[in-house]
Amino acid sequence: MSNNPVFKPGMSPAEIVRKVRSLPGVAITSTGMRDAGQSDFKNRLRIHDQKTLTPHYERMDLFSAEVHGGARWHVGLLNRRESPFEETTILRERMPSVLLQTLIRETSLWGYRPYPRNVIEYVVSQVDIDVWRCFSFLNDVRNMRTICEVVMGRGLLFEPAVSFTQADWATNDYYLGVVGDMVSLCGGVDEIVLCIKDMAGVGSPERIRELIDTILQKYPDMVVQYHRHSTDGLALPALLAAAQAGARLLDAQEDSLTRFYGQAPIMSLHAYLEEAGIPVLLNRSEAGAAVQKARDWVRQYEWAESPFKGFDHNVIEHRMPGGAFPSSFEQAEAGGFLHLMPQILQVMSLYNRIVHYFDVTPGSQMTWVTCSGTVNRYAKEFGLAGVNRLIALLKKFIEEVDQDLDRLDPEEKDELMEFFVTAPGDFKNLLIGRYGKLPAGWPDDWVYQSAFGDQWEEKLAERSEDSPLDALEDEDLDTMRAELAARLEWDPSEEEFILYLMHPKDTIDMIEFREDYGQSPMVLPTSVWHSGLVRPGEKVDFRMRDKPHTVELVSVGEEHDGYITVVLRINNQTQVFSVETPNVIKTEIRMARSDSDVGSPITGSVWRLGNPRRGGIAGGDIVHEGEEIANIEAMKMENAIVAPFNGRIAQICVGLNESVVENQLLFVLEEE
Amino acid sequence: MKKIERLLVANRGVSAVRVMHTCRDRNIPTTAVYSTPDHLGYHVVMADKAVNIGEAPPAESYLNMENILQAAFQTGSDAIHPGWGFLAENADFARMVQDAGLIWVGPPPELISKLGDKAQARKMAVAAGVPIIPGTEDVNTVDDALAWLDDSGVDYPIMIKAASGGGGRGLVRVDRAEDLEQALSQARSEAEKAFGSGILILEKFILNARHIEVQILVDQSGNAVHLYERECTIQRRNQKVIEEAPSPSLDEDLRHEICGQAIALVNSIGYHSVGTVEFILDSDTGKYYFLEVNTRLQVEHGLTELTTGYDLVGLMIDVAEGKSLEITQDDVQPNRWAIEVRLNAEDPETFGPSFGTITRLRTPDGPNLRVATGIYQGASVPPYYDSLLMLIMSAGHDRERALKVMDRALGRSLRVEGVKTLKPLLMSIIRHPAFREGDFSTRFIDKNIQDLVKAFREPTAEDEILNVAKYIAEVSALGPRSWV
Incomplete structure (x- = not known):
């Protein structure tokens, strides 16, 4: 068992580059925990399952593990309800010797719009990742500057990625121009890895051989990594061509996770290259064990697979990237x-x-x-x-x-x-x-x-x-943080704030989900996470906070008035849940929202509208700031509702002796 | 001397259950009374017989004197204990009970009446040489109030009280002259509703006040002892939340002085049964003032029972039966520190009442704990009554140790699901550094509410598993979620 990996966190970029150059052949980045799941399983593969691969990764002699970034970030919030920070914390702890890699979209980071410089600096300086693969959908290398500066400044490995396609305008000269911009941005070739990012899987083996050869003729010391999807069905020969042309790093994933749109299968790639005389740095038995381990859980994700299955050589025309395949087809189906x-x-x-x-x-x-x-x-x-x-x-x-x-x-x-x-x-x-x-x-x-x-x-x-x-003005981070604090009603952690900067609404939803459902996304097995407990008597065992727990389904009742009664035994204690269905009829209660809305400070009953001196009150009445306009009784205590400003009653929203809940709208006032 | 054969407890919840415990100890059969929604209440379960006395509104049931007396006759009860709240300080009811030939387990009706009138109580205190807060009686108009402020030289803040009030109702604090008019009208209206009388009194409001009260016990021959003091300074909206005994604010000299004043007062008026003489201690000046006498068993009486070992309900029954006190002042030797929290069914942030069904209940246990509960798992908490669910009391040889026991009780053992409770607030208070050091006033909660609320976000392991189970329940009932 080797536990003295060639590449590990803490190494300087120059040292990493030197080590890659001194390899007799190639090394591998595993995309099993990021792009593999994105391209064939809509990013639904959960850290709960992926973390079972870590003991093998720890001993696999990988160059790096891509575990972060791309759409995994956003889908984590939206669908898996887990945060990328939780994921990296778990992975760091369980595979401390593996370089963790992200995929980042130049100025859009892990979001969908360009961010100004101060947001980029703030975010990039706080994320615990070793290898930063950065691409631009325009190959506009200028947009990578801030990320490059922060990453290199932190002593971490920056990996500029050339977005690759096959088109009449996408010539060798064009790509050499892009690479030239990258080399000058990064101050040479000694502290970076250059990635050719073939995100749709469209590079024919000979095109890739020619391109890498051209780049290496101009920059012979450049470490080139070839990232490629399988969509056209030609991934393995293209990867071999890349290696023969001098690429030193290749991307691959567990064979058992391989479908059609992700990366090449790692065991096959290893065998194919070795047969062709190219040594591969890889502990094959650990890689095989990881393949086997993934097989244990991947069947639970059949629901997440693309409804459109099979290679598609026409990708060279339509160029849909592997990472977008399943989600596009899902949208089309929905x-x-x-x-x-x-x-x-x-x-x-x-x-x-x-x-x-x-x-x-x-x-x-x-x-x-x-x-x-x-x-x-x-x-x-x-x-x-x-x-x-x-x-x-x-x-x-x-x-x-x-x-x-x-x-x-x-x-x-x-x-x-x-x-x-x-x-x-x-x-x-x-x-x-x-x-x-x-x-x-x-x-x-x-x-x-x-x-x-x-x-x-x-x-x-x-x-x-x-x-x-x-072009973009800096954003006021303090104001944005205050905005989030007001929404959450607590001071957000740095991590919550970074999530919010990328995806404000979805972050709030995710945090609210976790307030309601706690550690569910982290502890439940995938079958239960997806479909719950199906038959009475079915149990789920899991550990949370270092203690064992068991939840057993006793019964699921019939729907009644929009509710279904579910009885569970939680650690041997029976608990009844009333689950709201979409058919539930809700009497809508209007809440006070704006400054002109007067809400009830308390749950209670409206026993007086108006006040003893003026008597009752009606729509259109003029009221004065501080004047009592209603009184709410709760637990035998009176609570005077006073007009917040001089104004006119535009609307009375409750009746006398009506029960009201806290913050329920009582009056709408208008300025006089 | 007349032995009680069957006791009717004219109350519900924690209070009724507490009285019934002593009755069980003494083999006195009990009768419970209940309103219709309370028909499965814990006090009904505890009692030997139970009679429906009316519908949910208190006026139709727990305040319905005729029906309660009828229930006593119907079940052969020869004595009535009122618990605390409802009719406990209603002199008319006490008189009716006595006129019907039944034993009233409480003080003489005429003293309930006199001491219940704050103005008269102040006069009695003055007569007994007990210091009172500067104030005025019988205020009707804003002008009356302004005249008094002028004459006495007292400055804002001032407090408006219902002359016949108690338990924090009908109390309104006024900070500025502009608010005086509305405050007077609110206090008058609350007083009318709660006590049937709109007569008000005004007093100087003491900013850094601590609330000290002395437990007294007097037999029908006038033998009086005190059982030392309790401190009830932690309040919100003038409702006590956390109490303790002894008071951390008193030194031995002051303790003996205040307790002596309490005895002097009750001796001078011919009181009997248990009672509590309440004082305000001004922490800025060290002066204390008479506040009122509570002519009933107090919610927090259990603290005194823990520190002294006596059963106050038992002693009340002894006095009511006409027995002479067997204990002398020297026998009363408190030897530990006790702390009580009131677990109310309320939102801990807004204090809005919370009602529903207790879906799960686990009461704390372990060394040095006493729990007095009015609920059980599965019981419902109706919206019509007081929100007290449970009293939790801890004891220790000193304050620090009693607090640790309370921390264990609230943090590790207590579990109430189905309604919101004050638990998070109580936890934050007992962990607050100022509270731990004994440095607080009656405004402690108001002043520190933000800090206290901030400390709420600490889910327990049980909250966490419940959150996970809730997810399992939903996905099991509804199938895969649309967003998954």
Whole structure:
């Protein structure tokens, strides 16, 4: 058992780079705990299960483990209800010798909009990660500057990633330009790893060999890592080609987690490369044990798999990234348009020849929303024939008339001009440069006319070539922290605050969920987390805070008036729960919300409206600040409700002798 | 001398159950009375017989004197103990009981009446040489109040009280002249509702006040002893929350002086039964003032029982039966520290009442604890009455040790589910450094409410497992959640 790993936390970036260079062959980054789950299981793989792999990772001789970032962050809050901070704490403790790696979206960090410099500095300086793989969906290297400075300043490994695609404009010269920008940003090649990020899995083996060879001819000492999805079915030969061309680090995942859109299977990759004469740094028996361990729990995630299964070589046209595959198909299924997926993918293939950027977050979302929205609109208005007419029109525009609008018939032209009308706001921000420069230049003017209508010239004038890092004003962190504290009613931890900076609403929801349901996401086995206890007598055993617990289902009753009674035995004690169903009829109680709303300070009954001196009170009455306007009795104590300012009673929202709850709206006042 | 054969307890909850415990010790059969929603109440379970005396509103049941007397006749009860609250300090009821030929387990009706009138009580105190707070009686209008402020030179804040009040009701503090009018009208209205009389008195309000009270016991021949003092300074809205005995504010000299004053007062008026003489101690000046006499068993009497070993309800019954006191002042030797918390069914932050069903209950146990409860697991807490669920008392050889026992009782053992309770607030108070050092006044909770509330967020292991179980229940009933 080796427990003296080659790569471990605390090593300086230069030392890591030297060690990679001195390897006889390649080393592996395992994506089993991040991208594998994202690409084939919608990021639903829970830390509760993933942590069972840690003893093996600890001894596997990995280069690093990608465990953090990408969409895992947001889906953690939204669906798994676990925080990335909890995850890294658990992983650090259980595999202290493994380099933990994240994937970060330049100025968008782990969110979806560009953040100003001070937010980036604040967040990046507090997250406990060793390897920072940073990509730009525009390959706008300027946008990586702040992250690069903070990460390198902390003595951690920065890994700039070139977003890769196959397109006529994506030439070797183009990529060399991007790499050159990265080298100058990072001050050379000795303290960084360069990643070729083939997020859709579109690089043919020979294209990848050629690209890496070109880069290494110019930067012979560069450590190159090839990150690749399997979507086109050619992952293994492409990875071999990359290694033969000189890539020293490759991404792989547990064979038992491998489906269609994630990374290559680690055991197969190991065998394939070794057979080709390339030594692989990997403890094969531990890797095999991890593969076996994942097999124990992965079947519990069948519900999370993509409804669209199988490789898709057409990805080279539509370029949907592996990480977006299952969630897009899930949306299509939920939205009832799964049958339109072939058409949507076709429109995507054509769309990305009009506007050039890389289909990866947040670009992939813009592409998806624009294309799926348009296809749905056509299907609704004109049926499938209409969708096919749109596709034929786009094809004609691109393939027959070289995107020259004037060579289309007038009615075709009019129809095409409608294409971007419903594009999302993010796409419109992209057009005016809010995310940075586009990799192959700005789209033609007609795209602006289509997206902005009459305002297109104004918008075009607004377009800026600046990096958001230079364009965005710093945010007031103290105010934002106070805002969160007011929402939570306690002083947020640094971690809660960082979550909030990325995803404000979803963070609040997640914190509220945890207030209600405590450690459920961390302690329950996945079958119970997903479907609960099914049969009476079924039990779940788990440990929480170093003690054993058992919860047993006694009975689930019939629905009655919108409630279902569930009886559980919790550690041998019977407990009855009344579970609200969606059919519950709620009498809505209006709460006081604004300054002009007068709410009840207490739960009690309204025994007087008005006051003894003036008598009763009615809508339209003038009241004076401090004047008693109602009185609430609770537990035999009186509570005077006084007018908060001079004003007029706009509305009386309760009746005499009515029971009210705390903060229930009693009056609406209006300023006189 | 007349031995009680069957005792009717004209009360409910903790108070009725407490009286019944002593009756069991003495083999006196008991009759409970109950309102309709209380028909499965713990006091009904405890009693030997139980009679429905009316519907939920107190006026129809626990304050319904005719029905209660009827219940006594119907069950052959020859004595009535009123507990605390409801009719305990109602002189008319005491008189009715006696006129009906039954034994009233309490002080003489005429003294209940006189001492219940704050103005008269102040006169009696003055006559007995006991110091009183500067104040005025019989205030009707704002002008009356202003005239007194002028004459006496007393400055704001002042306190408005119902002349016939008690238990914190009808009390309104006034800080500024602008608030005087509304405060007077609120106090008058509350007083009318709670006590049937709108007569008010005004007093100087003592800012850093501590509340000290002396437990006294007098037999029908006038033999009086005191059982030392209790301190009830931790209050909110003038309702006691935490009490202790002895008082950490008194030295031995002051303790003997105050206890002696209490005896002097009751001796001068011909009182008998148990009673409590309440004083305000001004921590800024060290002066003490007579506040009132409570002519009944107090909620916090158990503290005195813990420190002295006597059963006050038993002694009350002895006195009511006409027995002479067998104990002398020298026999009373308190030898430990005791602390009581009142576990009310209230939101610990807003103090809004909470009612419902007690879905789970585990009462604290272990060394040096006494629990007096009015509920059981499965019982309902109706919205019509006092919110007291349980009294928890801890004892120790000194204050620090008694506090540790209380911390264990509240933090590790007590569990109440189904209604909100004051538990988090009580925990925060007993852990607050100022409280631990004995440095507090009657405004302690108001002054420290933010600190106290901040300390609430400390889920216990049981809260955590319950949260997990709640999730299991929901997903088991509803299937996979849409967001999962």
